[in-house]
Each structure stands twice: as structure tokens, then as C-alpha cells.
Amino acid sequence: MRMSSVLSFLALSAFVLAGSAAADGNRPAYENPAEGLNPSYYAQSCPGMEGIVQRVVKEAFDADYTVAAGLIRLFFHDFAVGGCDASILIDAPGSEREAASSNTLRGFYLIEAIKAELEEHCPRTVSCADILTAATRDASREIGVGYWPLKFGRKDGLKSSKEAADQYVPMGRESVTDLIAFFESKGLNVRDLVVLSGAHTIGKATCAAVKPRLCNAKPDTLDRKYGDFLRRKCRHRGYFAEYERVELDGETPTTFDNVYFKNLERKMGLLESDQKMLHDSRTRSVVQEMITEPDEFKHEFAMAMRRLGEVQVLTGDDEGEVRLKCSAVNKY
Numbered sequence: 001m002r003m004s005s006v007l008s009f010l011a012l013s014a015f016v017l018a019g020s021a022a023a024d025g026n027r028p029a030y031e032n033p034a035e036g037l038n039p040s041y042y043a044q045s046c047p048g049m050e051g052i053v054q055r056v057v058k059e060a061f062d063a064d065y066t067v068a069a070g071l072i073r074l075f076f077h078d079f080a081v082g083g084c085d086a087s088i089l090i091d092a093p094g095s096e097r098e099a100a101s102s103n104t105l106r107g108f109y110l111i112e113a114i115k116a117e118l119e120e121h122c123p124r125t126v127s128c129a130d131i132l133t134a135a136t137r138d139a140s141r142e143i144g145v146g147y148w149p150l151k152f153g154r155k156d157g158l159k160s161s162k163e164a165a166d167q168y169v170p171m172g173r174e175s176v177t178d179l180i181a182f183f184e185s186k187g188l189n190v191r192d193l194v195v196l197s198g199a200h201t202i203g204k205a206t207c208a209a210v211k212p213r214l215c216n217a218k219p220d221t222l223d224r225k226y227g228d229f230l231r232r233k234c235r236h237r238g239y240f241a242e243y244e245r246v247e248l249d250g251e252t253p254t255t256f257d258n259v260y261f262k263n264l265e266r267k268m269g270l271l272e273s274d275q276k277m278l279h280d281s282r283t284r285s286v287v288q289e290m291i292t293e294p295d296e297f298k299h300e301f302a303m304a305m306r307r308l309g310e311v312q313v314l315t316g317d318d319e320g321e322v323r324l325k326c327s328a329v330n331k332y
């Protein structure tokens, strides 16, 4: 993501910021982040909503634990363009799903399956944005992140743009300055950036995403053995195999723990942008704090995910709709 992109986004953003986030961890004072959201939103109209989401996510997780990583990333990509409005789920020509950053996104089928079940129980009631938010919370819980309570009432967005996703979704080569600016444009701060990047303690990346790290790393920022391992792993019949996949956390890839941060200290961060967070004075102290306080990391991750889900939500009837299928806007 280019700095100019971030700045133009800042200028264009409809999100009302009354102050900018400070690197000292102070929360930005922005107006009514979750105005219109309510913990009891479905209490009358769809009382079983949270239970249904939780059950379907658990069944999917029991069959394949990697759905958790898939959903967490899907939720982040939705947030990244226009906030939590389920715009990432729209499957149409020119939509966010066609962006390069969406190539390996997973979990669409699961959200659609939950939606179909909820449509049977409470037709035209539960938005896809609320389903994605709840499913991500429940998947996070399955992998050991603490529970966080949710507010509901998000409407589904009417637009989804490949161009916007190409411009704003970080791909792994960004500078720390760009990433901070991006998070601040959403009302989140440096601490949120570091803590949420801890999601890379699970899941995989393609070798295409690892390439910049292998090509650009100064020797003192990439562990030699780890670099050799990655080069071997990303080679097939003598060629660089872009589609091959590598664990984001090479030490404990299936456990949600703080080893992702320890890996940065060992020069074993997989993505270039991740490793940079150790070497930048604005992010280093938070990385080090997450290394010494593993429980704090899990707690803060849950709280930051909760905030993520309240960014730029659409709540007015004139702002969005409740889609009938998550992959398409309604036709009237």
C-alpha cells in the first residue's frame, strides 16, 4: 500500500475522527464508534441467532480447525475496506473478492451456510455483517482466544470494490508508517496494529507473500536457517512455487499463543511487514510486551477484535440492507 493511497484514504474517509491515535497507546477519541449497535438487537426478532452461529462454527471447527484462521482473516479484510459491512462477501464482477489480496481468503461457504440456516429461522432479519462478526468471535474462542461480548445491528453494505481492496488491504510489504496510518484511519492505534498482527500466530501464507521477505531481507533481520528452510519449501522442480503454503508461525503453527512475537525476536517473522515491527521504535516496545505477557496478549487481542467489529458500521435503514444471500446484494 502506497503512502499516497493511505493519505487519500484519510482524506476521503467518511469515518469521523475527532482526534488521531497516539503512539503511546492512547485511544483516539472518535465519535460514537458503535452508535446504533445493541447487545439485545436480536433478542425479540431472532433469539436463537448467537446459538446457531456458535453451533455451526463449532461443527466446522471440529471438522477442520483451520477454519478459525480463515474466518479471522476474512473478518479483517472486510473491516479493511469500508468497515464491517460484509462487502467482502459479495461475489460479483469487480467486487472485493476479485482483488489480489482476496485470492486465498477462506470461509465464505461457512458464512453462507450460517446465513441459510438463519434465513429459515428468522427470515430477512440477521445481517451477513453480524453473522461474520459473531462467527469470527466464536472461531476465535475455539482456538483459545478469550470470549468477548458483541453488539449487533450492522447492516450489509451495498457496494464492494476490487479497486478499493487493491488499494487498502495490506499485503505484507508495507512500511510500519503506512500500516500505522491505515490503522489510525480506522480509529485504531499502534497497539491495535501490533496486537492484531498477532493473528499471524496461526494460519498459512503463500510463498508469493513470502517472496519479498526472501528477496529483500538484510542478513541481520532473517535467521539464516529459517531463510534456507523457506527457500527450500518455496521451490518446486527448480522454480519458485508461488502457490506453495508456509506456516505463518513456524514454531507453534496451530496454537494461538505469543510465539509469533518471539519469532520476530528470533528473526523468524514470515512476512516482511511483520518483521519490520520489531525494528521500528514505535512498535518494538509493544512486541516486547506481548512476549513477556502471554495472557495479556490473548486478552488484548480479544478486545481489539471487538473494536475492529465496531468500525464504520452501517446501522441506518438508508445505509444498508439485510442481504438474503451473503454473496449478493438484494434485487428488488
Ligand code: HEM
Pocket: 068, 069, 070, 072, 073, 076, 104, 106, 170, 171, 172, 173, 174, 179, 193, 196, 197, 199, 200, 202, 203, 204, 205, 206, 207, 208, 209, 248, 271, 273
Ligand atoms: C497489519 C497488516 C497485515 C498484513 C500486511 C497481513 C498480511 C497477510 C498475508 C500476506 C497473509 C498470507 C496470505 C496468503 O499468502 O495466502 C496473511 C494471512 C493471515 N492473516 Fe494477515 N495481515 C495483516 C493483518 C492481519 C490482521 C489484523 C489479522 C486478524 C486480526 C490477520 C489475520 C491473518 C490470518 C489468520 C492469516 C492466515 C489465513 C489462513 O491461514 O488462511 N492479518 N496476512
